[in-house]
Structures are given as structure tokens and as C-alpha cells.
Amino acid sequence: MTVFDSLDVRLGPGDGPVAFGGSLGGLTAGELLAAYRRGLFPLPAADVYASAYNEAVYGDAVEAGEVALLPGDADPYALAWWSPDPRPVIAPDGVRLGSRLARRLRNRCSWWTSADRAFGQVLAACAGGRQPAWITEELAAALLRLHELGAAHSGEVWDGEELIGGVFGVAVGPVLSLDSMFHRRPDAARVAVADLGARFGAAGGRLLDAQWDGPHVRSLGAEPMARSRYLAELSGGGGAGVLDGAPLPAARLGRAG
Template structure:
């Protein structure tokens, strides 16, 4: 299924997909399918249980039948366990617009034991992002696909350390000039905010144009995200030069202030 699905993502007309519903349903969460979907401007939301799968079918079967929501193989194949989204508008963070906030910046100047790194502990960051979350969209199938992408150098994590303790982090997928942020976590106040600011700083330094925040919210706006049209996002994703991987060095978080 993977090679067929990969080709299918390339032909999906994402710009014409619903703005407030899934663009597609497809159960393939393998590394090749994930990467092709992110390149097309999509991200996955697996259903964590049978009830969620049933809700997907109940809510969207009419749009699938009409062709508004795509399914590989046509209407006879209905893998409602994974929906793929491309919201319109799309919240994005430009590297020079990521915000710590004045109070956090002041605190960081005095927190000399806080440091950040990239790709030092990808698996643990993903596990921490999945812990204590409901609904559990970060399923085992998705985690396996993400780990495979990390091994290929396409999925990256940022870690926030207090001494030797992992207190926050975030991870996402790098495609062209965009790094699509999938999730973040904190075990100390504002550690996830530091993670996003750090990743924006590093990604901008290697030619990255955007952090894709995926879902709009007041919290995402407070990090510096601004909504852009889906078409504008797709144009940047497909037309910009590819960024290099972010540097992995262990660096003091205070440098971000």
C-alpha cells in the first residue's frame, strides 16, 4: 500500500479540500506515506479508538461519498481510523517572530541551568508528548512512522533541559523550507514555549522559512503564530528552497532572550 499511497498524495488537490474538515482518509502511516503527505501540506490525526473511528464515519461519510473528502482506492475503501488535515487558514510562526514573552525572558536570564538541544532524545520527546494526553491521537502506528522518519533525518525534536532533567520539548517534520510542529510538552512552566522559540531560532539559521503550527489557538498565537491562507502556505511549502537540518548543539536557553 505504501508506494501506491505515496503516489496518491502527489496527485491529491489539497488546495481544493474542505477548509474545516479532513482532506482525506488513509490508514497508511508508514514513513514514505507520512513524508509524502507532509510535502503535500497535510498532517495526520489518527483515531485512538473504535468510537472515534465511528464518529469519523458518521460525520464525514456523506462528503466521502460525494468525493469532497478523498480516499485512496475510491469509495470502496474507507479507512476512517486516520484523517488527514490541511486547515484553512493555517497558523505559522516565522523564525524571527517566535515570542518568549517579557516575563519568561527575564526568568530565563537567571536560569543558567536551562539548556536546549536538537535530536538528542527524539524518542523520549515523542513519548512525553503522548503521555497524559486525551484523546491519544499519537498512536503506536504513528509513533513507528515518526521514528522511521527521524532515522532518515526528516523528523526532529528539540529538548529543554534543566541540568540533566528533560523538562520540555517539541517535535516535527522537516519538508522543504517548513518544519511542521506536531506536538510539544512541558514538565516545568513555559518549557514548551522555550522549545518552540529555540527551534525557530535554529531553523531560521539554516534557511527555514516557517514553523507550521497546524491548529490555530490562543496559545499558538501567544507563541508568535499568525494565520495565513492555505494557498499561501502551500506556495511557500512547494516553492521555497529546502532548509538544512537544524543544528544539534547543546546551547544555553538564556541566549534566546
């Protein structure tokens, strides 16, 4: 049993939170994975002011029953659950590098890539300096636990021994939901997405979920998918096997692109 058992995501708003609350004794890895399995992802409030803002903006919709209020033992407006409709998705082998970046990778680029080699570092880099600060300590702890369980993955881009870009997300069956990315060199985050997508596809994955639509994810190759179809993909059976995390030259992605 989870706090999401009575929630029908299909009936929730496509352009706002589907639900608030649900943290029973703190956000756990099990609760987080149950949410992703239902097509939800979390957006915790950074502080009490952000929580108060959520209540001010969405409180009437909660009172009207348009947005669900999940059982919990904390301030419900401190934790929002989203399931956008439509959902931006990318085929694992469909991440666009662009001709300029592909050419640069081919021409003696020293960058190399890996997967699940530095999950904690990628998570910390994605959390650092972001406003709003949605990757809270509680959420980070749950994500680290999911990584230990093999459900959360990271893709890393290196220049020598320096981590210059990365992405992380949660895998559910054939879908990898990408939560956040970062870069310390131009285009390193794009390379991280392309590399992790290639590894996920090679392991049997079928879909990358970019979560939030916008010009940047569209430039990566994302296309809108109706939430009903996305939920069907999640529950369609099958899934990815173990990702190959071995170090590989980033130049290979330029040749593929």
C-alpha cells in the same frame, strides 16, 4: 507513486479533514513524508469508537465527494488527513517568549537546550496522557523512521539531566511543521519552540507551521496564512540544512527576546 497523487488539497475543506484512509500495509515513513509535502498532516483515530465517530460525522461528505477517500487496505475512517485553511505560521525568529519569561531566562536560569538529542523521549512525552491519543504506535514508528532519515526533528529543554520540555515536527523544504509539544515545568514547551525555531532559521528554514490555530499558538506569535500561500511556500524550493543540535544555554533566548 503515492496514495496522494490524485488528491488536490486546494479543493478540500479548510475546517475539516481533507481525506480519509490511505494506509497501504500500514502507515509508512514514506507515506507520511509525502503527506507533509502536500500540506497534509495525520490525525489517526485512537480506537474503533473514534473511527466510528469519524464515519458518523464525515461519512455524508465523503459520499458527496467533498472529502476524499484514499485507497487503502484498512478502515479508512481510522486515519484522517487535515490541511487547515488558513494555516497558523510563525517566522523562525518570531516565537514570542514574553517579557516575564525572557527576564527569567536571563536571570541565572539553569536550563539548557538541544536539538535531535532525545527525539524518542520527546515523542513519548507528547504521546503520554493525551486525549484523544492521536500519536498511535504506528504513527510513532513512522515518525521515528523520519527522524532517522533526517526529516523529523525535536527540540529539548533540560534542567541538569532532566528533560523538562520539548517539541517535535517534520521538515519539508523551508517549512518545519510542528506536531506536538510538552512541558514538565511552566513555559518549558514555549522555550523549546523558540529554540528549535532559532536553530531551524539558522539552518536556512523560513517558516514554522503551527498546524492548529488557537489562542495558544497565537500567543507564540502565529499568524494566519491562506492555504494557497502555504502550499506555495512548501513547493517554493530551497530548504533548511542540517540543524545544529549542540547544547546551548536557554539564557541566550532571553537576551534575544
